[in-house]
Amino acid sequence: MIGPALAVFRRELLLAARRPAEWAQPLVFYGIVALLFPLGIEALNPALKVFAPAIVWVGALLAALLAVERMFRGDLEDGTLEQLLLADAPAPLLVAAKFAAHWLLTALPLVVAAPLLGAALGLEGLPLQVLTLSLLLGTPTLMFTGGFAAALIVGTQRAGILLPILVLPLMTPAVIFGGGAVRAAAAGLPYAAPLYFLGALLVLTVTVLPFAAAGALRNAVE
Amino acid sequence: MSNLPIPGLNVVNLAVARGDRTIFEGLGFAVAPGEILHIRGRNGAGKTSLLEVLCDLRAPAAGTVSGRPEPHQQHWIGHKNALNPALSPRENLAFWCALNGCQQPGLDAALQRVGVRALRHRPCGSLSTGQRRRAALARLCVAPRPWWYLDEPLAGLDSSGVELLAGLLAAHAAGGGAAVLTSHQALPDTLSGVRILELVP
Numbered sequence: 001m002i003g004p005a006l007a008v009f010r011r012e013l014l015l016a017a018r019r020p021a022e023w024a025q026p027l028v029f030y031g032i033v034a035l036l037f038p039l040g041i042e043a044l045n046p047a048l049k050v051f052a053p054a055i056v057w058v059g060a061l062l063a064a065l066l067a068v069e070r071m072f073r074g075d076l077e078d079g080t081l082e083q084l085l086l087a088d089a090p091a092p093l094l095v096a097a098k099f100a101a102h103w104l105l106t107a108l109p110l111v112v113a114a115p116l117l118g119a120a121l122g123l124e125g126l127p128l129q130v131l132t133l134s135l136l137l138g139t140p141t142l143m144f145t146g147g148f149a150a151a152l153i154v155g156t157q158r159a160g161i162l163l164p165i166l167v168l169p170l171m172t173p174a175v176i177f178g179g180g181a182v183r184a185a186a187a188g189l190p191y192a193a194p195l196y197f198l199g200a201l202l203v204l205t206v207t208v209l210p211f212a213a214a215g216a217l218r219n220a221v222e
Numbered sequence: 223m224s225n226l227p228i229p230g231l232n233v234v235n236l237a238v239a240r241g242d243r244t245i246f247e248g249l250g251f252a253v254a255p256g257e258i259l260h261i262r263g264r265n266g267a268g269k270t271s272l273l274e275v276l277c278d279l280r281a282p283a284a285g286t287v288s289g290r291p292e293p294h295q296q297h298w299i300g301h302k303n304a305l306n307p308a309l310s311p312r313e314n315l316a317f318w319c320a321l322n323g324c325q326q327p328g329l330d331a332a333l334q335r336v337g338v339r340a341l342r343h344r345p346c347g348s349l350s351t352g353q354r355r356r357a358a359l360a361r362l363c364v365a366p367r368p369w370w371y372l373d374e375p376l377a378g379l380d381s382s383g384v385e386l387l388a389g390l391l392a393a394h395a396a397g398g399g400a401a402v403l404t405s406h407q408a409l410p411d412t413l414s415g416v417r418i419l420e421l422v423p
């Protein structure tokens with residue numbers, strides 16, 4: 001059962017290696033969005049530090065949105081989706097493998113870049129660590145939620161605006177708790193509770209959404 | 223060819239719909255091992271939809287299909303080739319094998335059989351329609367499965383490609399395998415024992 005999932009995972013890595021621009025794009029976008037803020041305000045304005053968690057989190061959310069949009073479109077167009085659904089393996093597992101590969105390729109670089117961007121925005125010490133940890137816990141939620149929405153709209157023509165409308169409300173809790181944890185840490189308050197919430201969201205999305213996404217894909221093929 | 227015992231497919235009073243429009247209803251037929259069933263009909267008659275229902279990609283609007291093979295006993299080659307344009311025929315075939323847990327040593331032999339071995343490292347996006355079709359058909363050779371569903375398998379194939387497919391089908395049927403396929407073109411005369419099902423609205 002692991003073999004087919006591993007095959008899907010490897011294929012995503014191979015495709016990313018063939019088209020480096022495609023997976024580098026969200027990271028570049030993320031960096032530019034976050035770094036435009038100090039240019040827009042004054043670089044040493046103390047307000048920047050207050051807004052830093054929100055900036056980094058919203059940047060990550062937008063980058064994730066950019067990354068998931070075409071997740072299933074190619075597979076639908078070339079017929080691979082049919083083969084995935086007909087394979088002798090549970091479709092939710094294959095979908096989860098695809099989400100996991102996309103997280104590794106596009107979201108993990110966002111997590112790795114977060115300390116740099118946070119520091120550029122004036123965060124340091126504990127809040128910076130909490131920011132990175134919150135992204136590590138929260139980005140799988142973004143990726144799985146976005147992937148589920150991408151599966152929902154894959155059969156729809158010109159679904160451009162549909163994806164953000166569907167997905168942004170679902171991603172909001174991750175931003176609230178992620179930003180909240182950093183704010184609490186910066187204020188010297190206990191920050192464990194919002195991180196636990198992020199962890200709970202992570203478990204919920206990772207276990208439930210592959211099933212929902214597989215159902216949506218089956219619908220798209222029909 | 224595989225000697226696995228395969229059940230006969232039995233279709234009773236089948237109705238198929240796309241969206242809220244019923245394409246056909248009251249269809250009944252059976253396919254037994256060793257048979258080749260050629261589904262014909264005008265454009266929009268529901269040939270592809272029927273194949274999708276048979277291989278369980280689409281739910282029927284009414285009626286039953288019994289005796290469906292298990293997923294690992296059937297090949298589905300749709301009108302889309304399931305080849306990623308950025309990957310080569312060999313990589314696409316290797317992925318399909320890994321996805322379905324079958325042995326990989328036969329990859330090059332299968333690509334040789336369908337005549338795209340020389341192209342096996344070129345991205346599929348740069349191949350011609352017929353070459354891509356052949357690369358998709360390599361799946362039939364790499365994993366022997368008793369039940370084939372082929373949607374317009376002749377589309378884009380040149381005359382030697384048509385002969386190749388006819389050879390594959392003949393060997394498959396002789397080995398006790400069954401195939402259900404749609405095609406606008408007539409199948410070559412060299413292929414005997416083809417049953418024809420005409421879909422009329």
